[in-house]
Amino acid sequence: VSVINTVDTSHEDMIHDAQMDYYGTRLATCSSDRSVKIFDVRNGGQILIADLRGHEGPVWQVAWAHPMYGNILASCSYDRKVIIWKEENGTWEKTHEHTGHDSSVNSVCWAPHDYGLILACGSSDGAISLLTYTGEGQWEVKKINNAHTIGCNAVSWAPAVVPGNLIDQPPGQKPNYIKKFASGGCDNLIKLWKEEEDGQWKEEQKLEAHSDWVRDVAWAPSIGLPTSTIASCSQDGRVFIWTCDDASGSTWSPKLLHKFNDVVWHVSWSITANILAVSGGDNKVTLWKESVDGQWVCISDVNKGQGSVSTSATEGQQNEQ
């Protein structure tokens, strides 16, 4: 792992998320300073393209939509709002504001592009909302109330899998997608949600293994195998890898990747789904890979040597067990 570009964001407060677009050429960042910034980072450069103001609280996450819909970015904030930004003729503007939550919106995630433009949002009010673009600037909202009591911290869509992936769908026939996503919350649970035939979202599975808040969930990209994989991380310092081999999707088994000494905030799969990046409260980023015998092995400590890291005695207070 070698640093190839260092982007100075000039954010005035903590950075909470940094995401590259589909092509890996633009970087979106968001911060407690209430702003969202977009940089062109091609050729190791850093050109500020946009400084987006509109949130009235810290901005927790940003998410790029698939480029087939244009250049679209969603952001969510402590101000209970979700804002969808769009580039039009080189200018970024707010195209939609979703105000349907009663508390901090902690996570946003776009559905696989095959489904259309659908955004899942998880909030501290315990609800998850699903925004579907229906055309003419209209967004349809579906809400799952009480998805996670006292708060949903993360949402992550399952990859689009169609039976018979390789065969082109006959023209005119809509692929028979089964839409699913995972969420994690302050009830220590991971929940899997599935869209029913009538378009309603139903809780399909409850995955229990964490003993504290689930901070993040990440559904692994599909690499053509029948196995589904989800990574989850928690306030309890644990990272679990959940796998499901059966077609019905009903049996999930957890495997402990590692127990860290501090809260684990974020997990992210590589595009080829074979490496997991884990970022923890001790400000350490580690990369993990499954070995041939099925064990998860740390292959790298991403350490940029940025000053000294000290952890106060109280920091681990909630996590010891």
Added chain:
Amino acid sequence: MSRMKLKEVDRTAMQAWSPAQNHPIYLATGTSAQQLDATFSTNASLEIFELDLSDPSLDMKSCATFSSSHRYHKLIWGPHKMNSKGNVSGVLIAGGENGNIILYDPSKIIAGDKEVVIAQNDKHTGPVRALDVNIFQTNLVASGANESEIYIWDLNNFATPMTPGAKTQPPEDISCIAWNRQVQHILASASPSGRATVWDLRKNEPIIKVSDHNNRMHCSGLAWHPDIATQMVLASEDDRLPVVQMWDLRFATSPLRVLENHARGILAIAWSMADPELLLSCGKDAKILCSNPNTGEVLYELPTNTQWCFDIQWCPRNPAVLSAASFDGRISVYSIMGGSTDGLRQKQVDKLSSSFGNLDPFGTGQPLPPLQIPQQTAQHSIVLPLKKPPKWIRRPVGASFSFGGKLVTFENVKILSQQGAEQQQHHHQVFISQVVTEKEFLSRSDQLQQVVQSQGFVSYCQKKIEASQTEFEKNVWSFLKVNFEDDSRGKYLELLGYRKEDLGKKIALALNKMDGPDVRIKEEKQESEFLPSAAGTFNISISEDIDGLITQALLTGNFESAVDLCLHDNRMADAIILAIAGGQELLARTQKKYFAKSQSKITRLITAVVMKNWKEIVESCDLNNWREALAAVLTYAKPDEFSALCDLLGTRLEREGDSLLQTQACLCYICAGNVEKLVACWTKAQDGSNPLSLQDLIEKVVILRKAVQLTQTMDANTVGVLLAEKMSQYASLLAAQGSIAAALAFLPENTNQANIVQLRDRLCRAQAEPIPRHETPKIPYERHQLPKGRPGPAVGHTQMPRVPAQQYYPHGENPPPPGFIMHGNVNPNTAAQLPTSPGHMHTQVPPYPQPQRPQNGWNDPPALNRVPKKKMPENFMPPVPITSPIMNPLGDPQSQMLQQQPSAPVPLSNQASFPQPHLSGGQPFHGIQQPLAQPGMPPSFSKPNIEGAPGAPIGNTIQHVQSLPTEKITKKPIPDEHLILKTTFEDLIQRCLSSATDPQTKRKLDDASKRLEFLYDKLREQTLSPAIINGLHNIARSIETRNYPEGLTIHTHIVSTSNFSETSAFMPVLKVVLTQANKLGV
């Protein structure tokens, strides 16, 4: 308003959350000594409830109830494990009414045990109102009661408590006690009198007394700063001074800050351990406030009922959860993160109505009025739960993968401020790193690319053969290598164990063994002897036996009957000989009959050879003889059936063979040049998820494709579904390791398969090179329009389909490439451009690349050539240099040749590959048939592609040839003083030429004459150094005197002392001339 309320319990009780370590979360309640409940009962109980947030109801699940004889002033739950074997739940410590402290085992309470008391001690005087556990040594508990009593209890030795020092005077009640959160031996106590005392247990005495001067503080609460060792807050119960004071012990003369947010006395406070900026306080003004004690700002006021709360606690494990006990006999659990509990309240209302039937639950004589539930709109006007986000939801670190194996990371490094408080130092930087995990994979892929560029296939295969770990692997590479060599079929045979020379020897040996050399000679002799004797008389039998009948048949010219008779009499040789005389048809029939009768082991082989029916062999041979079958096919099959037969054999092996034979099918597919089937067969046998095993496959596939391109003009470009899948997988893997350019190079070119088209687009754009504006590649997706600005009346445009999966183009935008859209209406513009339905566009892709492309056509921008109608501008400069031609056959001499005659049909296909003539010699079946002689086969195709590596060596030659004429034009005269050099040298050359006899020397001299032009040019331009000029004149003089050795010596001197580049153009030839002159003696 209870929108943040999670749970409630109807108890008037003291409360204690289970320690942070415990899971699940419990809340213990002990009947409060302060307030009698409505029944004035003196019964007391200790109860444990579980906080189950996944249960949406407001009820809290009661796990256990223990009837106690005590009522409690204080209840705490420490994590200390009382004995090694159990007590995972820690210890409940209760302060009683009569100076007693009782230790309970919560796990036993939960288990329903009767004996739940661990220990009890009533050393205190009066009610024990203050208790606290030391967070560093959880076995240490401090307690406070009346008469200034403070005890330090060691739970491991509960009988004898210690004191922190001498009692403060005058004696007063101790209402609060708290251990420091940073320094383990510091303790603070406070009393209603308003005084607070800080004790140092190491010194066993009070070190600081804190009190303000107005003497109206009435301490009801005391809490240390979670992070800063010297700061604490005191809360006052006095309505005249309802404040929270923040003290720093370093400035103990007056409070650092005073929070005056309550209107009446404060009853309890709680400082969040998870965020030092959150302090809860509840008071006689019936408010529960959450304030930032560091600024005094009220962050939130919890919505409560009008009752006072006398106890408030943060949940240690779940930092967003708190509980408050109120005098109306209720403990409520709240979340400070807000959250709608409309559903909950509705549920409660429903519950109420169902229980009471909405009649008159309290016997007031009046039915209940309809309950008003606040409307959604009203709720949206409510401010944030907390004005600032709590620390625990502020993510300080993150690492996310993006395309191309890049990892985006950021972190906010924690530092300790001067006061000891932890702060996040904000780094404004985001790091983008390249993650490379598959070094071997990359290096092998790199090698493969180089091989394809350099066309060094044979040596590559050879290296692979040498490095092979298994026999099979070795075989595969050997077979692949043969594709690039002369006499590929012969070499295949050798690989199968049939070496022609060896066979010849073996046959000779076998014949010798059987008969001995003498016999052969004798045989020949006999033959020659026999023939003359036939000229003599012999008897023609016309008897009625078989002989006679045959004779009669022959005499009448009835060959057919004669043959039948011979067959009947099992005289096979006679039958065949006669059949030959009887003509082709008869011979064929006779052969058939012969084969029908013959039972020899090799009959079927002979049958196949004679009948040319190789399909029969391939289809019905024992699979263990697959090598023999393949050998036969290699020897005999016609080019147009060769591939199919190899294929057939491979298919049989795969379908019918055991696992070992199945893998051998790969060899057949290599012979057949069937890439797609090779992929399928190989994939079946290997674990494809591993990058290196994919590399194993791709190496073979790429090499085989190259071979096929060299040998068979057909099929070379089409990419099967499976191959496309594998290649895009491979490209994805390369991309994931950051090798975007390599990924692009390996991606198949001639396919419209959606996954490949999309990947190519992604790769192209991921390449950091800026794309020229006018040539921006099209996105291979339907674009969906999202109107800008806020929602409102839609701008322009036809109606947006409700289902976004249907397509929609803004006018003027480029249509998506074919193959991506599977359905939906096509924009009229697009339809005009695409004559066939998009799904079939691939049929229009020309089989060979456009001639006007650069020589190394693989350099083309891949995203652009999918719509064949849109040709690139002639001067098009590819925006993205792709550095390898791997998946594209351009640059092959064959395809170039075909480009030059694009209209001509392709008669050469199928025949191109086999250098057959050699096969007709030395074959065991020579003479029976020569199936392989193909007149008119272009010989050039039997050679592997050696010359014409794209673009390489031609350039130099051309330049050299062209340079001469241009220089002639600009020639100046040679200065007179040096003209002598030219005349001397030219004269010498002429003399040499006239006496030289062999053409080679003449040629050398001619060449020298030309090359000396370089010298003359330099003389004209006067660019030679004086030393060289002098030397040349000396040489000329030695030539005049015919002293050539001297001339050569001078020559050597010049060369050794001059600048090489100055003289290299002519000095060597001058030496040649001198040497020749010396040799010829002219």
